[in-house]
Amino acid sequence: MATLLTAADDILRRAPWTTRSARSGPAIVRLAACLAAFALWYGGVMGAFRGLTGQDQWLRQVAYSAVKVPLLLSGAFVIGLPSFFVLSTLVGVRRDFAESLRALIAAQAGLAIALAALSPLTLLWYASSTQYDLALVFNGVMFAAASMAAQYLLRQYYRPLIARDPRHRKLLIAWAAIYILVAVQLAWLLRPFIGSPHADVQFLRPEAWDNAYVKVAKIVWQALGL
Amino acid sequence: MHDLLRRWFADVDRLLRGDATRTELLAERGGLEVEVRRLLGAVAALCVCYGACMGSFSLLKDVPPNLAGTSGRVMQVIASMIKTPLLFLLTLVVTLPSLYVMNALVGSRLRLAGLFDLLVASLAVNATVLASLGPIVLFFSLSTNSHPFMVLLNVAMFAVAGVMGLNFLLQTLHRLTNLQQLKSPHLAAEAKPVDAPLESLAADQPAEDAGQPSDQRAAGALDMPPGQALAHQTRLVFRCWIVLFALVGAQMGWVMRPFVGSPDLPFSWFRERNSNFFTAVLVALGKLLFGD
Numbered sequence: 001m002a003t004l005l006t007a008a009d010d011i012l013r014r015a016p017w018t019t020r021s022a023r024s025g026p027a028i029v030r031l032a033a034c035l036a037a038f039a040l041w042y043g044g045v046m047g048a049f050r051g052l053t054g055q056d057q058w059l060r061q062v063a064y065s066a067v068k069v070p071l072l073l074s075g076a077f078v079i080g081l082p083s084f085f086v087l088s089t090l091v092g093v094r095r096d097f098a099e100s101l102r103a104l105i106a107a108q109a110g111l112a113i114a115l116a117a118l119s120p121l122t123l124l125w126y127a128s129s130t131q132y133d134l135a136l137v138f139n140g141v142m143f144a145a146a147s148m149a150a151q152y153l154l155r156q157y158y159r160p161l162i163a164r165d166p167r168h169r170k171l172l173i174a175w176a177a178i179y180i181l182v183a184v185q186l187a188w189l190l191r192p193f194i195g196s197p198h199a200d201v202q203f204l205r206p207e208a209w210d211n212a213y214v215k216v217a218k219i220v221w222q223a224l225g226l
Numbered sequence: 227m228h229d230l231l232r233r234w235f236a237d238v239d240r241l242l243r244g245d246a247t248r249t250e251l252l253a254e255r256g257g258l259e260v261e262v263r264r265l266l267g268a269v270a271a272l273c274v275c276y277g278a279c280m281g282s283f284s285l286l287k288d289v290p291p292n293l294a295g296t297s298g299r300v301m302q303v304i305a306s307m308i309k310t311p312l313l314f315l316l317t318l319v320v321t322l323p324s325l326y327v328m329n330a331l332v333g334s335r336l337r338l339a340g341l342f343d344l345l346v347a348s349l350a351v352n353a354t355v356l357a358s359l360g361p362i363v364l365f366f367s368l369s370t371n372s373h374p375f376m377v378l379l380n381v382a383m384f385a386v387a388g389v390m391g392l393n394f395l396l397q398t399l400h401r402l403t404n405l406q407q408l409k410s411p412h413l414a415a416e417a418k419p420v421d422a423p424l425e426s427l428a429a430d431q432p433a434e435d436a437g438q439p440s441d442q443r444a445a446g447a448l449d450m451p452p453g454q455a456l457a458h459q460t461r462l463v464f465r466c467w468i469v470l471f472a473l474v475g476a477q478m479g480w481v482m483r484p485f486v487g488s489p490d491l492p493f494s495w496f497r498e499r500n501s502n503f504f505t506a507v508l509v510a511l512g513k514l515l516f517g518d
Contacts, residue, residue, distance in 0.1 A: 092449060
């Protein structure tokens, strides 16, 4: 536990082992372990809604959600990585790829750490309100806050890369577009993370194979009365 | 087989890194030197990969009872794997003659073989970017039920890859033109030297804003060579050709459809010939936003 917290502190402060160019393999493993552990923690907290609102099967929901948040973060990362690699090569910064990769994983780990740090707030919210819709919104706000922290951390990690070669800035924008495109759909696919009180606990909803963007477009068009 | 694949992808890697199109190398070899057969092999392999991702849409979908069975869905994957490389190669075949003629008319010194090499190299970049977007398409193919969404997503992926490939084409052409101007004494007198100081060109804007590499970093395959602009007519011809290539490619895709394959329709290699690509995109957008 102490090792994990020390590693988290190192990631947030950009300790030398997280940025040193030599021996990137062990550093990536440590970063990935942090990502998995803290995402697992926040997932578990997300799934505790049922337990704190006195419903059955809450332990199962906790376990499912604990598995799904690391899956969400790592899945979006892995699916987007081949495109990022080819774009890095094409733009001419392939020699910095190992460093970029480490910065991206560190930012992902930072996102998980920020989420874990916000988890007491989520628990407090669950203890204060039993409304499922509000719990959904609150978790959305937590993800948004953690994403902003991760974005800040990513810029810090990327600062030397951008100073060396400004083309990295464009790549960061491309990465953000790819990551968001995939992550939104993956989150939709992996729902429920909280567990509706009106439904049985399931790993995936029966209607999981659907499209987040189509849903959002329909909601927007309906709201506009079109 | 392993060796062959390694050589194919080593060539593609050289193109992506910009190693094959460095000004010094082009000058040393007197033009772009690529192994066209190997690049075509790589283009085909990369397009087959993307085709598999694109055709996988109907694999996990519920189908109407009259279409029960998996053979049609598997056939759609196979058809997409075959048709995607053909789409690129046929588009190239259709547009190459017009480009060559226009190119010769405006006095460019690129010969047919040189032009073909350049276009195949740009297709290789296009196909690599497309294949790298394959996992994203595969993910959406398997996780969404919306056929119009998948059509539009694939159009977007082709557009992104196309922009990259054609950008590579234009930048390589810049470099080749520089080379020709320096070789030709009367043109060289008018041309700025290739190694002209960057500051003279970008005195009032930072290097990255000018889209140019500083001498501190290696030039990428998409970077503008310093100190030179393409002859006006040649640039115009290539820009017109890019529009033509995009239009032909889009319509070729329409003629060769289906690539994504609707789970509600029986498998067929081709659909009946009606409408056009642009109407189909608008219809897909309408269906996506307003439903059927």
